[in-house]
Amino acid sequence: MAKKANKKTFADILSDLKKESLELAPLDDMRPNPDTNYPLFSFKYLKDKTHKDCDESGFFIKFLERLNKLSSLGWREIEKSDRHSFGTEKIGISDVKPDVELPSIFEKHTYFTVFRATGDNHVFAGIREFNTFHIFYIESEFGALYDHD
Numbered sequence: 411m412a413k414k415a416n417k418k419t420f421a422d423i424l425s426d427l428k429k430e431s432l433e434l435a436p437l438d439d440m441r442p443n444p445d446t447n448y449p450l451f452s453f454k455y456l457k458d459k460t461h462k463d464c465d466e467s468g469f470f471i472k473f474l475e476r477l478n479k480l481s482s483l484g485w486r487e488i489e490k491s492d493r494h495s496f497g498t499e500k501i502g503i504s505d506v507k508p509d510v511e512l513p514s515i516f517e518k519h520t521y522f523t524v525f526r527a528t529g530d531n532h533v534f535a536g537i538r539e540f541n542t543f544h545i546f547y548i549e550s551e552f553g554a555l556y557d558h559d
Contacts, residue, residue: 447484
């Protein structure tokens with residue numbers, strides 16, 4: 411008779427993780443530093459309206475490729491880059507179209523930051539906190555977020 415494989419349950423895996431867990435670094439240790447100064451992208455504040463009506467899978471494939479490239483460049487290179495390349499641009503909160511609902515994170519901000527989403531003029535927008543860029547809008551339809559100049 412063959413030996414039965416030793417399968418771990420989900421509870422076993424969680425228990426192992428707890429045993430091996432590392433202490434979290436204090437928030438101050440998460441501030442940008444030259445060795446780990448690359449963007450981390452968060453979708454916690456992403457609004458459904460920004461992507462639910464888009465049925466172009468190619469757009470989102472290009473968007474993911476863009477996030478991958480931005481992550482490898484790091485914040486220093488992004489800050490040196492042109493806004494129509496891999497750089498950013500600041501847009502005033504007052505420039506947001508009236509039908510766009512802003513997340514609560516914007517209460518203390520007067521502007522947000524945009525990147526080009528796919529290498530063309532579509533943007534994705536958010537707020538940077540330390541190395542994390544909180545995305546709240548992906549403009550799959552050009553001009554849906556604000557009037558572009």
